[in-house]
Amino acid sequence: MTMGDETPVTSLILPVLIRPILSQLEKQDISASQTLRSALTKAEASCPGLTHELVLGIMRKGDLTVNLNESILRLQGAATETDEYRLNRSEDAFQELNRKSAALKRILSRIPDEINDRKTFLETIKEIASAIKRLLDAVNEVNGFIPGTTGKQALEQRKREFVKFSKRFSNTLKEYFKQGLADAVFISALYLIHQTNMIIATVKQKCE
Known part of the structure; x- marks a missing residue:
């Protein structure tokens, strides 16, 4: 899946939603957090949109109705810049x-x-x-x-x-x-x- 014209959110799920969660996990278990971060980053690089599909799957399973566009936009304000997007x-x-x-x-x-x-x-x-x-x-x-x-x-x-x-x-x-x-x-x-x-x-x- 490539980033479709109507879903820029696919490219932002990993830096804005997933990575801050992994940073929190680091406080409990640094090696688990780094392993997950590395695996998800590689998976997203080889198959863009994968983490988006993962989040959608979790939402479907939990029967959650969330406007992801609105939610990711809100979360961007709280997200600290990842190294990927900082010079x-x-x-x-x-x-x-x-x-x-x-x-x-x-x-x-x-x-x-x-x-x-x-x-x-x-x-x-x-x-x-x-x-x-x-x-x-x-x-x-x-x-x-x-x-x-x-x-x-x-x-x-x-x-x-x-x-x-x-x-x-x-x-x-x-x-x-x-x-x-x-x-x-x-x-x-x-x-x-x-x-x-x-x-x-x-x-x-x-x-x-």
Whole structure:
């Protein structure tokens, strides 16, 4: 199963839901936690969407009705950044990109709590627009550190993808104010979180 166009949540189940649970387990049994983390990470890498299927299977078994898009978006706010989506280089440009990436994801995670309060939500939308601009500025700063033309092109491509999903998010908001479909906003926000993670992953790959 590959990440379908309507389910960005598949790529976020492991970092946002499963890994924080494994971090809690580490306090009781570090070796069991690390074994599980390694196994699930490998399984997800070879079969993207597997952890999503696992969670859906558990929910079906327990007869649970949960809006996973909304839940993962909420959980993103409480999740600490995993090493996978955090840059280790100490230069200001990299640390700034870490901060701007985390800030955007934190603001997006507030959407489920604020979407029904129009005044608050409109303020949050302004914050999201500013956070997107700051993130793009931070990406431009980091681009100067990336060696070689192909590395720079890869990051530029990621940036274009991010901008495309930012525009889609903006269009989804316009539709929401006409039709009131909150889930479409949650999905679009998850896409933006995924694209933010992909920017960090690309920088890591080309620079670390």
